[in-house]
Amino acid sequence: LVTPRVIAAASAASFKSTLAAAEISALFGAGMSTGTAIGSTQPLPTTLAGTQVFINGTASPLFFVSPTQINFQVPRTTATTTGNAVASSTALIEVVSNGQLIRAGAFQIAPVVPAIFTTNQSGTGAAAAIDAFTFAPGPFNAKQSNGQPNIIAVFGTGLGSDVTDADGNAAASTVATIDGASVAVSYAGRAPGFTGLNQFNITFPATITAGNHTLVISRNGIAAREVTIAIR
Numbered sequence: 001l002v003t004p005r006v007i008a009a010a011s012a013a014s015f016k017s018t019l020a021a022a023e024i025s026a027l028f029g030a031g032m033s034t035g036t037a038i039g040s041t042q043p044l045p046t047t048l049a050g051t052q053v054f055i056n057g058t059a060s061p062l063f064f065v066s067p068t069q070i071n072f073q074v075p076r077t078t079a080t081t082t083g084n085a086v087a088s089s090t091a092l093i094e095v096v097s098n099g100q101l102i103r104a105g106a107f108q109i110a111p112v113v114p115a116i117f118t119t120n121q122s123g124t125g126a127a128a129a130i131d132a133f134t135f136a137p138g139p140f141n142a143k144q145s146n147g148q149p150n151i152i153a154v155f156g157t158g159l160g161s162d163v164t165d166a167d168g169n170a171a172a173s174t175v176a177t178i179d180g181a182s183v184a185v186s187y188a189g190r191a192p193g194f195t196g197l198n199q200f201n202i203t204f205p206a207t208i209t210a211g212n213h214t215l216v217i218s219r220n221g222i223a224a225r226e227v228t229i230a231i232r
Contacts, residue, residue, distance in 0.1 A: 007032075007105040009093050012071055013157050014115035014123045014225045018088075018108040021078040022164035023115070024063070024157040024196040027053070027070040032095055032103060036066040044073065044195055050098040056091050061195060070095070073196045076161040080111045114174075114198075114217055114224040116156040127215055127227040129154040132201055139230035142208050149204045152229070155191060159198040159219060163189040174219045176202050178229070188219070204231075 010017055012026040019025055035049035044061035046052060053060040053072045056079070063071040074091075081089055088110045095103035117128035119137075130137055132151040133144060144150050163170045167190065174188035184203040191197035200217055210231050217224045 005103055007093065007095065007103040009105070009107045011113065011115040011123075011158060013117045016113065016115065016225070018110055018113050019074050019091075020110055020113040020158040020164075021074050021080050021161040022076040022157075022196055023074050023113065025072055025074055027072070027093075027095070027103075029068065029103070031067055032070055033065045033067050033097060037064070039063050042195070052096040054092075054094040054096065063195075074109070076165060078109060078161075080109050080161075110222070112160045112219045112222050113158040114156060114219050114222060115158045116154060116215075116217060116224050116227045118227055123225055125228060127154050127229055128156075129229060139232045140204075142204055142210070142231050149206050149208075151186070151201055151203050154200040154202055154215070154217065156198045156200065156217065156224060157196055158224075159188060164198060165190055165195060170219060174200065174217065176200065176215065176217045178202075178205060178208065178213050178215055180214070181205065185217075188217075 007027055009025050012024040033049050033051040037048040039045050039062050046059035048062045048065040051065045055075050058075045060072040090106050091109045093105050119126045129152045132153045141150050170188040171185045174185045176183050176185045183205055187201040191199035212228050212230050214226050215229050216226050
């Protein structure tokens with residue numbers, strides 16, 4: 001069998017093929033590395049087990065490499081617009097193993113492509129989230145201990161390089177809906193201490209009921225995949 005030399009990248013959260021600069025991303029295939037290794041230092045290494053990933057010639061930070069999967073971060077400096085300012089571009093991705101180019105491909109890149117991590121790591125289902133006060137996972141209390149609507153922290157990636165691994169709050173340009181109705185977003189930005197990870201602080205509506213509810217988060221009109229949250 002001949003191992004395909006063309007590869008495709010996807011969001012590590014939603015598995016969509018359009019990525020944002022600074023997004024946590026993944027490659028799947030065979031024979032992509034001669035070993036398995038985890039990036040355990042900060043900043044993340046750009047070489048693991050002799051493997052490197054280059055986006056438009058820039059080495060990517062690496063979370064994990066193995067023969068069948070590589071998790072990497074799209075470099076924050078990757079251009080996300082074309083020369084005529086269209087908010088999307090094509091990026092070249094290359095995998096190098098022990099100094100030899102072994103895979104190459106391309107993907108669409110845009111300034112913002114929100115994606116929410118899920119507890120089953122499939123890109124759908126229950127959102128990866130915690131109670132913003134107790135840090136407990138779902139199902140969540142509808143109210144805080146003082147009777148006010150509860151707030152959860154939802155985790156994702158692809159919010160944009162301006163607020164990923166950089167200070168800032170994109171709440172003003174971020175919209176969240178629960179069951180189709182807008183809810184308050186008090187914070188949308190970096191998740192402190194985690195490379196490439198974004199955090200969204202979302203306030204429940206006062207009338208939310210027990211059960212499963214749908215959550216959609218978007219920025220600048222670009223929506224993440226629908227996920228769910230459970231209320232006690």
